[in-house]
Amino acid sequence: MKKISTKLAGVSFGDCQENIRLYSYPSFSTYELQREADNPNDVNAVRVGIDDVKLGYLPGPIAQIIxxxxxxxxxxxxxxxxxxxxxxxxxxxxxxxIIETRK
Structure with missing residues:
Protein backbone atom coordinates (compact mmCIF):
# COMPACT_ATOMS: atom_id res chain seq x y z
CA MET A 1 0.00 0.00 0.00
CA LYS A 2 1.14 3.54 -0.77
CA LYS A 3 1.96 5.75 2.21
CA ILE A 4 -0.79 8.30 2.87
CA SER A 5 -0.11 11.71 4.46
CA THR A 6 -3.04 13.42 6.14
CA LYS A 7 -4.06 15.94 8.76
CA LEU A 8 -5.92 14.38 11.68
CA ALA A 9 -9.61 15.05 12.18
CA GLY A 10 -11.38 15.63 15.50
CA VAL A 11 -8.41 17.45 17.04
CA SER A 12 -10.55 20.09 18.76
CA PHE A 13 -12.53 17.60 20.89
CA GLY A 14 -11.81 16.26 24.36
CA ASP A 15 -8.17 16.38 25.42
CA CYS A 16 -6.78 16.26 21.87
CA GLN A 17 -5.44 19.83 21.88
CA GLU A 18 -3.48 19.28 25.09
CA ASN A 19 -2.34 15.84 23.95
CA ILE A 20 -1.11 17.12 20.59
CA ARG A 21 0.90 19.83 22.33
CA LEU A 22 2.48 17.20 24.61
CA TYR A 23 3.13 14.44 22.08
CA SER A 24 3.47 15.98 18.61
CA TYR A 25 7.23 16.08 18.31
CA PRO A 26 9.53 14.10 16.05
CA SER A 27 10.89 12.35 19.18
CA PHE A 28 7.47 10.66 19.35
CA SER A 29 8.04 9.55 15.80
CA THR A 30 5.19 7.04 15.55
CA TYR A 31 1.66 6.75 16.88
CA GLU A 32 -0.74 3.82 17.13
CA LEU A 33 -3.82 3.38 14.98
CA GLN A 34 -6.72 1.84 16.87
CA ARG A 35 -10.00 0.75 15.30
CA GLU A 36 -13.22 2.05 16.82
CA ALA A 37 -15.79 0.02 14.90
CA ASP A 38 -18.36 0.79 17.62
CA ASN A 39 -17.90 4.58 17.24
CA PRO A 40 -21.43 6.01 16.85
CA ASN A 41 -20.18 8.75 14.49
CA ASP A 42 -18.31 6.53 12.02
CA VAL A 43 -18.27 2.73 11.77
CA ASN A 44 -14.89 3.02 9.99
CA ALA A 45 -13.35 5.24 12.72
CA VAL A 46 -9.61 4.89 13.29
CA ARG A 47 -8.18 6.66 16.33
CA VAL A 48 -4.59 7.93 16.37
CA GLY A 49 -2.74 8.06 19.67
CA ILE A 50 -0.26 6.65 22.14
CA ASP A 51 -1.71 3.97 24.41
CA ASP A 52 -4.82 5.63 25.92
CA VAL A 53 -3.81 9.14 24.81
CA LYS A 54 -6.00 10.28 21.90
CA LEU A 55 -4.57 12.76 19.39
CA GLY A 56 -7.39 12.62 16.84
CA TYR A 57 -8.81 10.44 14.08
CA LEU A 58 -8.09 9.61 10.49
CA PRO A 59 -10.38 11.69 8.26
CA GLY A 60 -13.50 9.84 7.09
CA PRO A 61 -12.42 9.12 3.50
CA ILE A 62 -9.10 7.66 4.69
CA ALA A 63 -10.71 5.73 7.56
CA GLN A 64 -13.12 4.27 4.99
CA ILE A 65 -10.08 2.65 3.32
CA ILE A 66 -7.87 1.85 6.34
CA ILE A 98 0.06 6.21 7.46
CA ILE A 99 2.41 3.27 7.00
CA GLU A 100 1.54 -0.42 6.84
CA THR A 101 3.62 -2.56 9.20
CA ARG A 102 4.64 -6.15 8.74
CA LYS A 103 3.88 -8.23 11.84
Missing amino acids: GPMMDSGRTFIAEHVALNECPPHETVGLTVK
Missing part, protein backbone atom coordinates in the same frame (compact mmCIF):
# COMPACT_ATOMS: atom_id res chain seq x y z
CA GLY A 67 -10.62 0.69 8.75
CA PRO A 68 -11.69 -2.35 6.71
CA MET A 69 -8.04 -3.20 6.04
CA MET A 70 -7.42 -3.24 9.79
CA ASP A 71 -10.53 -5.38 10.27
CA SER A 72 -9.01 -7.94 7.89
CA GLY A 73 -5.85 -8.16 10.02
CA ARG A 74 -3.54 -5.63 8.40
CA THR A 75 -1.62 -3.35 10.76
CA PHE A 76 -0.63 0.30 10.41
CA ILE A 77 1.16 3.04 12.29
CA ALA A 78 1.06 6.82 11.93
CA GLU A 79 4.41 8.54 11.55
CA HIS A 80 4.85 12.13 12.73
CA VAL A 81 5.12 14.60 9.82
CA ALA A 82 4.31 18.02 11.29
CA LEU A 83 2.68 19.96 14.09
CA ASN A 84 0.15 22.29 12.47
CA GLU A 85 -0.12 25.73 14.02
CA CYS A 86 -1.84 28.75 12.56
CA PRO A 87 -1.23 31.94 14.53
CA PRO A 88 -3.10 33.84 15.85
CA HIS A 89 -5.39 30.85 16.43
CA GLU A 90 -4.67 28.70 19.45
CA THR A 91 -5.88 25.47 17.83
CA VAL A 92 -3.20 23.00 16.80
CA GLY A 93 -3.34 19.97 14.55
CA LEU A 94 -1.14 17.10 13.49
CA THR A 95 -0.11 15.78 10.10
CA VAL A 96 0.87 12.11 9.94
CA LYS A 97 1.90 9.56 7.35
Whole structure:
Protein backbone atom coordinates (compact mmCIF):
# COMPACT_ATOMS: atom_id res chain seq x y z
CA MET A 1 0.00 0.00 0.00
CA LYS A 2 1.14 3.54 -0.77
CA LYS A 3 1.96 5.75 2.21
CA ILE A 4 -0.79 8.30 2.87
CA SER A 5 -0.11 11.71 4.46
CA THR A 6 -3.04 13.42 6.14
CA LYS A 7 -4.06 15.94 8.76
CA LEU A 8 -5.92 14.38 11.68
CA ALA A 9 -9.61 15.05 12.18
CA GLY A 10 -11.38 15.63 15.50
CA VAL A 11 -8.41 17.45 17.04
CA SER A 12 -10.55 20.09 18.76
CA PHE A 13 -12.53 17.60 20.89
CA GLY A 14 -11.81 16.26 24.36
CA ASP A 15 -8.17 16.38 25.42
CA CYS A 16 -6.78 16.26 21.87
CA GLN A 17 -5.44 19.83 21.88
CA GLU A 18 -3.48 19.28 25.09
CA ASN A 19 -2.34 15.84 23.95
CA ILE A 20 -1.11 17.12 20.59
CA ARG A 21 0.90 19.83 22.33
CA LEU A 22 2.48 17.20 24.61
CA TYR A 23 3.13 14.44 22.08
CA SER A 24 3.47 15.98 18.61
CA TYR A 25 7.23 16.08 18.31
CA PRO A 26 9.53 14.10 16.05
CA SER A 27 10.89 12.35 19.18
CA PHE A 28 7.47 10.66 19.35
CA SER A 29 8.04 9.55 15.80
CA THR A 30 5.19 7.04 15.55
CA TYR A 31 1.66 6.75 16.88
CA GLU A 32 -0.74 3.82 17.13
CA LEU A 33 -3.82 3.38 14.98
CA GLN A 34 -6.72 1.84 16.87
CA ARG A 35 -10.00 0.75 15.30
CA GLU A 36 -13.22 2.05 16.82
CA ALA A 37 -15.79 0.02 14.90
CA ASP A 38 -18.36 0.79 17.62
CA ASN A 39 -17.90 4.58 17.24
CA PRO A 40 -21.43 6.01 16.85
CA ASN A 41 -20.18 8.75 14.49
CA ASP A 42 -18.31 6.53 12.02
CA VAL A 43 -18.27 2.73 11.77
CA ASN A 44 -14.89 3.02 9.99
CA ALA A 45 -13.35 5.24 12.72
CA VAL A 46 -9.61 4.89 13.29
CA ARG A 47 -8.18 6.66 16.33
CA VAL A 48 -4.59 7.93 16.37
CA GLY A 49 -2.74 8.06 19.67
CA ILE A 50 -0.26 6.65 22.14
CA ASP A 51 -1.71 3.97 24.41
CA ASP A 52 -4.82 5.63 25.92
CA VAL A 53 -3.81 9.14 24.81
CA LYS A 54 -6.00 10.28 21.90
CA LEU A 55 -4.57 12.76 19.39
CA GLY A 56 -7.39 12.62 16.84
CA TYR A 57 -8.81 10.44 14.08
CA LEU A 58 -8.09 9.61 10.49
CA PRO A 59 -10.38 11.69 8.26
CA GLY A 60 -13.50 9.84 7.09
CA PRO A 61 -12.42 9.12 3.50
CA ILE A 62 -9.10 7.66 4.69
CA ALA A 63 -10.71 5.73 7.56
CA GLN A 64 -13.12 4.27 4.99
CA ILE A 65 -10.08 2.65 3.32
CA ILE A 66 -7.87 1.85 6.34
CA GLY A 67 -10.62 0.69 8.75
CA PRO A 68 -11.69 -2.35 6.71
CA MET A 69 -8.04 -3.20 6.04
CA MET A 70 -7.42 -3.24 9.79
CA ASP A 71 -10.53 -5.38 10.27
CA SER A 72 -9.01 -7.94 7.89
CA GLY A 73 -5.85 -8.16 10.02
CA ARG A 74 -3.54 -5.63 8.40
CA THR A 75 -1.62 -3.35 10.76
CA PHE A 76 -0.63 0.30 10.41
CA ILE A 77 1.16 3.04 12.29
CA ALA A 78 1.06 6.82 11.93
CA GLU A 79 4.41 8.54 11.55
CA HIS A 80 4.85 12.13 12.73
CA VAL A 81 5.12 14.60 9.82
CA ALA A 82 4.31 18.02 11.29
CA LEU A 83 2.68 19.96 14.09
CA ASN A 84 0.15 22.29 12.47
CA GLU A 85 -0.12 25.73 14.02
CA CYS A 86 -1.84 28.75 12.56
CA PRO A 87 -1.23 31.94 14.53
CA PRO A 88 -3.10 33.84 15.85
CA HIS A 89 -5.39 30.85 16.43
CA GLU A 90 -4.67 28.70 19.45
CA THR A 91 -5.88 25.47 17.83
CA VAL A 92 -3.20 23.00 16.80
CA GLY A 93 -3.34 19.97 14.55
CA LEU A 94 -1.14 17.10 13.49
CA THR A 95 -0.11 15.78 10.10
CA VAL A 96 0.87 12.11 9.94
CA LYS A 97 1.90 9.56 7.35
CA ILE A 98 0.06 6.21 7.46
CA ILE A 99 2.41 3.27 7.00
CA GLU A 100 1.54 -0.42 6.84
CA THR A 101 3.62 -2.56 9.20
CA ARG A 102 4.64 -6.15 8.74
CA LYS A 103 3.88 -8.23 11.84
